[in-house]
Amino acid sequence: MELFVNITLFTFLLVTALMIIRLRDLFAVVMLSGVFSLLSAGLFVALDAVDVAFTEAAVGAGITTVLFLGALRLTGAVEKPPRESQFVPLAVMTGLAAILIYGTMDMPPFGLAAAPIHLHVAPQYISGAETQIGIPNVVSAVLASYRGFDTLGETGVIFTAGIGVILLLRAGRHTRRQHKGDAA
Amino acid sequence: MKQHLIVRIGAKLLIPPIMLIALYVQFHGDFGPGGGFQAGVIFAAALILYGLVFGSAELCRVAPPHIILKLMAAGWLIYIGAGFIGLGLGGGYLNYNVLSINPMTGQHLGIFLVELAVGITVASAMLVIYQCFAAHQRVEPADDEG
Numbered sequence: 001m002e003l004f005v006n007i008t009l010f011t012f013l014l015v016t017a018l019m020i021i022r023l024r025d026l027f028a029v030v031m032l033s034g035v036f037s038l039l040s041a042g043l044f045v046a047l048d049a050v051d052v053a054f055t056e057a058a059v060g061a062g063i064t065t066v067l068f069l070g071a072l073r074l075t076g077a078v079e080k081p082p083r084e085s086q087f088v089p090l091a092v093m094t095g096l097a098a099i100l101i102y103g104t105m106d107m108p109p110f111g112l113a114a115a116p117i118h119l120h121v122a123p124q125y126i127s128g129a130e131t132q133i134g135i136p137n138v139v140s141a142v143l144a145s146y147r148g149f150d151t152l153g154e155t156g157v158i159f160t161a162g163i164g165v166i167l168l169l170r171a172g173r174h175t176r177r178q179h180k181g182d183a184a
Numbered sequence: 185m186k187q188h189l190i191v192r193i194g195a196k197l198l199i200p201p202i203m204l205i206a207l208y209v210q211f212h213g214d215f216g217p218g219g220g221f222q223a224g225v226i227f228a229a230a231l232i233l234y235g236l237v238f239g240s241a242e243l244c245r246v247a248p249p250h251i252i253l254k255l256m257a258a259g260w261l262i263y264i265g266a267g268f269i270g271l272g273l274g275g276g277y278l279n280y281n282v283l284s285i286n287p288m289t290g291q292h293l294g295i296f297l298v299e300l301a302v303g304i305t306v307a308s309a310m311l312v313i314y315q316c317f318a319a320h321q322r323v324e325p326a327d328d329e330g
Contacts, residue, residue, distance in 0.1 A: 051219070055222055059225050062225065063314075074317070133292075140214050140219050145291055165312070
């Protein structure tokens with residue numbers, strides 16, 4: 001059953017990705033990227049990573065879609081046809097994909113309990129969440145307590161992203177107003 | 185979109201439950217999936233839906249940008265401050281054990297504070313980004329200016 005669900009989700013993911021490449025109408029591309037995120041969220045649920053699926057559905061399929069639509073309003077909704085031959089980018093990406101796939105061959109099999117990542121600090125976190133922190137959701141315990149410094153940095157990243165967008169979009173408006181003043 | 189009755193009523197019906205779910209995800213994150221990041225995004229989504237249906241001027245009335253901007257900074261400062269409380273009470277930076285006599289209660293308190301801080305920052309950052317896009321007029325090609 002799980003195999004069937006995974007195959008279905010991956011097939012839909014592949015179809016969505018190919019559609020995104022083929023389409024020139026950016027409105028449809030934005031909608032399809034939302035679909036792509038939702039399908040990925042489905043895959044994360046199948047992998048029992050509910051927290052990640054939650055974030056993917058809320059951020060990827062929700063907010064990002066709206067922000068892309070906002071960006072489309074500013075830029076226009078049709079992608080220009082490429083001017084140069086696409087052979088070189090295609091070759092580079094194929095090569096990169098081949099290297100990445102070759103890299104996965106050295107990885108331990110999926111879900112192996114003896115994989116290095118499950119032997120380092122993970123057992124300590126899983127038992128500690130119960131005895132040291134007393135929180136049933138291990139993800140929250142790791143995120144907010146064990147890895148508090150990381151989350152502090154991540155919150156800083158979000159803050160910086162907000163500041164960056166304000167600087168970019170509001171600064172542009174300011175200079176244009178100045179231009180108008182110069183013309184007058 | 186003000187003239188679309190179904191969209192307007194639908195949004196009015198949807199926005200309160202979305203906000204309620206955001207608060208549930210925020211404060212129930214210790215026990216189920218979720219936490220500050222997801223809750224913040226969901227809360228911002230509710231407000232963005234409001235802005236999409238009733239117009240960005242109406243959204244600016246409900247969530248004034250200058251307040252949202254301060255909240256965005258306040259969230260991160262709460263997080264940084266929570267770390268310093270631990271430092272001041274004799275533990276390390278971001279050590280929640282010292283926040284209470286019982287280390288586990290301290291951990292609960294610390295995680296609650298930190299998740300709340302993350303939620304505030306994420307929700308306001310998303311909202312600020314949306315408001316920036318919504319307030320911005322379409323940039324016309326430069327040639328008709330010269």
